[in-house]
Amino acid sequence: SQKIEQNSEALNIQEGKTATLTCNYTNYSPAYLQWYRQDPGRGPVFLLLIRENEKEKRKERLKVTFDTTLKQSLFHITASQPADSATYLCALNDYKLSFGAGTTVTVRA
Amino acid sequence: NAGVTQTPKFQVLKTGQSMTLQCAQDMNHEYMSWYRQDPGMGLRLIHYSVGAGITDQGEVPNGYNVSRSTTEDFPLRLLSAAPSQTSVYFCASSGAQETQYFGPGTRLLVL
Numbered sequence: 619s620q621k622i623e624q625n626s627e628a629l630n631i632q633e634g635k636t637a638t639l640t641c642n643y644t645n646y647s648p649a650y651l652q653w654y655r656q657d658p659g660r661g662p663v664f665l666l667l668i669r670e671n672e673k674e675k676r677k678e679r680l681k682v683t684f685d686t687t688l689k690q691s692l693f694h695i696t697a698s699q700p701a702d703s704a705t706y707l708c709a710l711n712d713y714k715l716s717f718g719a720g721t722t723v724t725v726r727a
Numbered sequence: 728n729a730g731v732t733q734t735p736k737f738q739v740l741k742t743g744q745s746m747t748l749q750c751a752q753d754m755n756h757e758y759m760s761w762y763r764q765d766p767g768m769g770l771r772l773i774h775y776s777v778g779a780g781i782t783d784q785g786e787v788p789n790g791y792n793v794s795r796s797t798t799e800d801f802p803l804r805l806l807s808a809a810p811s812q813t814s815v816y817f818c819a820s821s822g823a824q825e826t827q828y829f830g831p832g833t834r835l836l837v838l
Contacts, residue, residue: 622769652826654827659832661731661830661832662829664826667825707770714760714785714786715772717762719767720769
């Protein structure tokens with residue numbers, strides 16, 4: 619089965635800067651990869667899905683890249699705001715959807 | 728639409744007790760799943776269902792049972808609770824777009 623690694627458990631950044639999160643996986647490349655946001659005490663909420671034939675996808679201040687050669691996805695939050703503080707999970711499909719442990723982002727005002 | 732609902736929100740059990748975690752969705756999704764989330768380990772799939780009457784095991788199925796008699800409901804049963812089952816449990820559903828919609832979670836403490 620897939621092993622998914624997300625960089626550092628925590629990321630602290632200054633408001634206005636860009637946060638970059640990494641998701642690395644082993645074994646075969648999935649057909650698609652997803653990113654979710656999770657706030658404390660709540661269930662994850664879907665943010666973006668990127669397919670294996672897509673290099674980049676954007677949604678407002680969010681950007682996701684997918685490099686099947688490196689077996690890596692990067693998740694960028696540009697012009698970060700304190701409201702972006704949350705845990706971000708990457709997920710990819712195997713015979714099921716597998717999740718990474720998440721990276722907690724804290725944006726300082 | 729209420730989306731995915733879970734009950735109870737919080738439960739304390741003694742070792743050996745049984746209970747059922749309820750999950751319902753009103754989006755007519757065929758695919759439903761149960762995850763547990765533990766610190767530093769991410770979400771791990773317990774059981775999933777691809778439609779009414781069809782269920783299968785996920786990554787960590789031992790100690791849990793499921794059934795899917797209707798499209799809307801997907802209960803998770805703990806047969807004999809153990810302290811190792813202390814966790815936060817999330818139910819999720821998805822349709823054809825692969826996106827998973829999660830419930831608010833059930834926090835379970837087994838003493």
